[in-house]
Structures are given as structure tokens and as C-alpha cells.
Amino acid sequence: MLCDICKKREATIYVTEVINSEKKNLYICNICISKLGIKGILKELNIPYDENILKKFLEMMPGMVEEEKKEKSCPVCNLKFVDFEKSGYLGCPNCYETFKDELKPILLNLQGNFKHIGKKKGEKFTLDTSLESEIKRLKRELEYAIEEERYEDAAKIRDKINKLIKDDKINN
Amino acid sequence: MIKSIIRNLPKWINNYGIVSDVIISSRIRIARNIDNIKFPTSASIDEKKLIIDKILDAFKKSNLISEFNLTGYNLLDLNDLERNALVELHMLSPLFIKDPYYKYFFIDDDGEISIMINEEDHLRIQCLKEGFSIKDVITFIYKIVDKLEDYLDFSYRNDFGYITTCPTNLGTGLRISILCHLPFLNYSGKIRDIISDSSKFSISFKGSFGEGSNPVSSLYQISNSTTLGKSEEDILNTILRFGNEIIRIEREERKNIMDKNRSEILDKIGRSVGVIKYSNKIDLDEANEILSWLRVGAIEKLLNVPVNLINQLIFKIRPNLMKIEFNTTIDEEIDKLRSDYLKTTLGGLI
Numbered sequence: 001m002l003c004d005i006c007k008k009r010e011a012t013i014y015v016t017e018v019i020n021s022e023k024k025n026l027y028i029c030n031i032c033i034s035k036l037g038i039k040g041i042l043k044e045l046n047i048p049y050d051e052n053i054l055k056k057f058l059e060m061m062p063g064m065v066e067e068e069k070k071e072k073s074c075p076v077c078n079l080k081f082v083d084f085e086k087s088g089y090l091g092c093p094n095c096y097e098t099f100k101d102e103l104k105p106i107l108l109n110l111q112g113n114f115k116h117i118g119k120k121k122g123e124k125f126t127l128d129t130s131l132e133s134e135i136k137r138l139k140r141e142l143e144y145a146i147e148e149e150r151y152e153d154a155a156k157i158r159d160k161i162n163k164l165i166k167d168d169k170i171n172n
Numbered sequence: 173m174i175k176s177i178i179r180n181l182p183k184w185i186n187n188y189g190i191v192s193d194v195i196i197s198s199r200i201r202i203a204r205n206i207d208n209i210k211f212p213t214s215a216s217i218d219e220k221k222l223i224i225d226k227i228l229d230a231f232k233k234s235n236l237i238s239e240f241n242l243t244g245y246n247l248l249d250l251n252d253l254e255r256n257a258l259v260e261l262h263m264l265s266p267l268f269i270k271d272p273y274y275k276y277f278f279i280d281d282d283g284e285i286s287i288m289i290n291e292e293d294h295l296r297i298q299c300l301k302e303g304f305s306i307k308d309v310i311t312f313i314y315k316i317v318d319k320l321e322d323y324l325d326f327s328y329r330n331d332f333g334y335i336t337t338c339p340t341n342l343g344t345g346l347r348i349s350i351l352c353h354l355p356f357l358n359y360s361g362k363i364r365d366i367i368s369d370s371s372k373f374s375i376s377f378k379g380s381f382g383e384g385s386n387p388v389s390s391l392y393q394i395s396n397s398t399t400l401g402k403s404e405e406d407i408l409n410t411i412l413r414f415g416n417e418i419i420r421i422e423r424e425e426r427k428n429i430m431d432k433n434r435s436e437i438l439d440k441i442g443r444s445v446g447v448i449k450y451s452n453k454i455d456l457d458e459a460n461e462i463l464s465w466l467r468v469g470a471i472e473k474l475l476n477v478p479v480n481l482i483n484q485l486i487f488k489i490r491p492n493l494m495k496i497e498f499n500t501t502i503d504e505e506i507d508k509l510r511s512d513y514l515k516t517t518l519g520g521l522i
Contacts, residue, residue, distance in 0.1 A: 093327035107339055114331070
């Protein structure tokens with residue numbers, strides 16, 4: 001079943017909702033959910049946002065938050081999950097291990113992602129300004145623009161890439 | 173040193189940077205925590221002392237203090253006015269000074285680097301420079317962070333990246349922000365569409381120095397809203413791209429409005445000059461608005477005032493900086509003193 005939002009990718013989440021006494025099946029893919037968040041998905045599909053539907057989504061997503069899990073506490077700092085929900089603060093680094101499943105849907109909503117792809121510990125930060133990396137970066141930007149259907153931007157980025165390649169040839 | 177920075181302002185406010193007509197300054201901050209110690213928000217007094225000890229030790233061993241001309245302060249060594257003045261100068265955070273116990277910070281001689289210990293995270297390292305200079309700032313700040321990593325065991329996980337007290341900073345712990353002056357997009361109201369669009373690009377767009385999405389100061393803080401699932405370079409590129417776009421559309425709007433509604437803008441600037449010349453009291457909101465129009469006058473060369481003097485005044489007129497300038501603690505006097513100060517500083521120029 002294709003995703004109701006992008007209509008391109010296979011859906012990974014399936015939610016049934018009754019809207020205006022009509023049963024509706026929603027099929028959403030991981031990418032759309034991470035891009036738009038649950039609120040954004042509902043807005044896109046003109047479905048009113050309420051706690052009930054939010055819960056249904058969360059149940060389908062990894063690391064669902066159940067009532068009993070809220071009472072779970074970190075063995076190192078004793079912070080309860082419900083305390084985190086109130087303050088927004090974790091207690092210690094180990095909390096991320098204790099609550100990793102509960103945090104994933106929260107991170108997906110907050111950050112649109114739950115996987116770090118930045119600099120790894122011990123690596124030194126370098127800003128690669130070489131032409132090759134500039135082109136690589138622009139190509140990634142081009143992909144984003146096409147994915148986000150910003151075709152005017154995409155055309156500009158493509159021209160920029162072509163110009164860089166052309167200039168490089170002239171210079172060499 | 174700290175007293176002189178407060179009085180004479182940090183370098184990034186005094187200097188006029190590239191494209192500073194639109195982007196006044198660039199700020200980058202990085203959050204880090206030491207592994208196996210509770211976060212400051214739940215640490216005991218002994219644990220907070222331990223955090224300070226470990227970090228100070230790393231600073232000593234790493235040679236960072238002499239390399240970057242840093243001076244360290246216990247927050248308790250500063251009086252309340254000085255603490256609040258440093259918040260007004262964006263060098264300390266409101267949260268950091270809320271409870272002054274077991275807090276320590278470093279500031280460099282130019283007032284560009286500030287490093288807070290026991291803020292929300294064990295370490296908050298930030299660097300500010302004038303203009304749209306985030307590429308320089310990021311390279312600069314990682315010199316400090318990478319060196320510290322040689323001496324401190326930062327908390328890091330392969331899945332979530334660098335660990336932070338609040339999950340909104342998780343992953344890279346990196347927040348890049350630019351302070352923009354957007355009087356024409358604000359005047360035409362186009363700013364509202366840009367703000368509502370910005371969340372699509374993981375950008376946070378907030379009014380600065382004033383409440384709401386339409387601050388009278390026309391100053392906005394633009395920053396990345398997500399820190400996880402993107403590389404440091406991706407985050408940098410997002411802000412670079414968005415910042416360049418903002419410069420382009422603000423300049424375009426400026427040209428449009430100055431062509432079509434010139435007399436309206438001249439009226440706004442003229443009235444602002446009038447208030448400074450003939451009023452006796454100016455509150456903070458009014459001063460923000462006046463300075464915004466004077467800045468327009470300075471950029472358009474309608475007034476013979478240097479733009480960076482206006483930038484300095486934007487900060488100088490904040491209540492705590494005013495109190496320090498005039499050596500007073502009486503709130504009721506501030507509006508009068510602010511009016512006098514603007515009159516004296518701009519007197520011969522407007």
C-alpha cells in the first residue's frame with residue numbers, strides 16, 4: 001500500500017480512524033512521518049488533531065508510551081519518565097539508555113529523526129571547502145529541493161553545479 | 173576585564189561585519205556533558221562542584237586559557253547588575269544566572285567567546301562574531317570544543333550522538349543563529365509568511381528584543397530548530413542558505429518600498445529623530461522602534477550616523493546596561509536617562 005502523503009513510497013504505518021461517521025484507513029510512510037511529524041500529517045490530510053488519534057499513531061510507532069512506562073525510573077539518577085515529561089529534562093546520560101524506546105517517538109516529533117549522523121566522538125571537525133565537496137553538497141541540496149518539490153530552487157542549484165564544473169574545466 | 177567589556181561592549185557589537193545591513197551578528201553554541209555525571213538540572217551540590225573541577229582541570233591542561241585569552245569567573249563574583257548586563261549582551265543565558273550558585277564561566281578579552289559551566293548542560297560553549305560569519309565561527313568554535321574533547325570524557329552514544337540534558341539539543345548539540353534586522357519585511361507584513369514557512373526548513377524564526385512575531389525593533393533571531401539526524405555541515409548549510417535568502421528578500425523589499433513609499437519611510441525616520449531631540453523620557457519599546465528607523469536612515473544614507481553606532485545603541489539602551497552606565501539602581505530613572513543618553517550620543521549627528 002502506498003503512502004497517502006507522498007503516494008510514492010510503501011506505507012509503514014497503518015491507522016484506522018472514524019471521521020464524520022465514516023471509517024477511514026490511513027497509510028503513511030516513515031519518511032513522510034519524519035518530515036512532517038504527526039501534526040503535519042494530520043494537517044495535510046485535513047484530519048482534526050486530537051489526543052486519541054495521536055495515541056493511535058504512537059501505538060503504531062516504535063517505542064510506544066504506555067501508562068506503566070511513565071512510572072519507569074532510571075537506575076542511576078532515579079528520574080521517572082513522567083518527571084521528564086513535566087520538565088523536558090533528562091536526569092543523567094544513562095537516562096537515554098533507560099528510556100531509549102520511550103524517547104524515540106518524542107525525538108521523531110521534535111527532531112524529525114532519531115539517528116545521529118554528525119561528527120563522531122573523537123573525530124575533529126573540518127569544514128571541507130574543496131570544489132568536490134561543494135559539488136557533493138549542492139547535489140544533496142538538489143535532491144532535497146526535488147524531494148520538497150521546490151523546482152525553481154532545484155533549477156538554480158543545477159545551474160550552480162554546472163557552472164562550478166564548467167569554471168573548474170576553464171581554470172584547469 | 174569583564175567590567176571593561178560591559179562598558180565598552182564586545183567586539184562583535186562594535187565592529188560592522190559583512191552584510192551587516194541585514195545580518196548584525198552570528199552566534200554558534202555547542203552543548204556538551206561529561207559522561208557518568210548527572211546533568212546540572214538534577215545534580216547535587218557536590219556533583220556540581222565536581223563538574224566545575226573536572227572542566228577547570230581540562231582547561232588548565234589543554235592550554236586553552238592562554239591560547240584564547242580566556243578569563244574565568246565564579247558567577248558569585250559578579251553583582252546582580254553585571255550578571256544581567258551580560259545576559260543583555262547575549263554572553264550569558266537567563267537560565268545560567270537564575271540561580272548563581274556553583275556556576276562558573278570563561279570570557280575572552282574581546283567578548284566573543286563565552287563558556288558556561290553548569291548551565292542546562294555541563295558545558296555550553298558559544299562564540300559570537302559580527303555580520304554573517306557563521307563559516308568562520310564554526311571553524312573557530314570547534315577548535316575549542318575538539319581540544320576539550322582530548323581532556324574530557326564527553327557523553328556520547330552511537331545512536332543519539334552527543335548527549336544533552338534536553339532532547340532538543342541532542343546529536344550535534346549545535347545551535348547556529350543569526351541576528352537580523354528586517355525593518356522592510358516587517359513594515360510590509362511579508363515577514364509573517366516567511367516565519368510560517370520557516371518551520372518547513374527546520375528553522376526557528378523568533379522576534380528578538382520584544383515579544384511576538386512582529387517586534388517593534390524589527391530584530392529577529394534565526395536558528396536551526398533541529399540538532400539530530402543532520403551533520404554539522406548540513407546545519408551550517410541550512411542557515412547559510414536561509415540567511416542568504418533573507419538578505420536577498422529584505423534588500424529587494426527595501427528597494428521596492430523606498431521606490432514606492434519613500435515619503436512614508438522618511439516620515440518614520442523624521443519622527444524618530446524628533447522623539448530623540450524633544451522628548452524627555454523614552455521607554456525600552458519606544459527606543460527599540462526609534463533605533464530601528466534610525467538604522468534604516470543610516471543604511472540608506474539619509475542620516476549621517478554610522479550604522480555600528482546604532483548597533484551599539486541597540487544594546488546600550490537595555491535597562492541593566494543603562495544602570496551600569498549611569499551608576500544607578502533606580503528603575504524609575506531609566507527612561508529619563510535613556511532619553512538623555514540618546515540625545516547626547518546622537519546629538520551632533522541628527
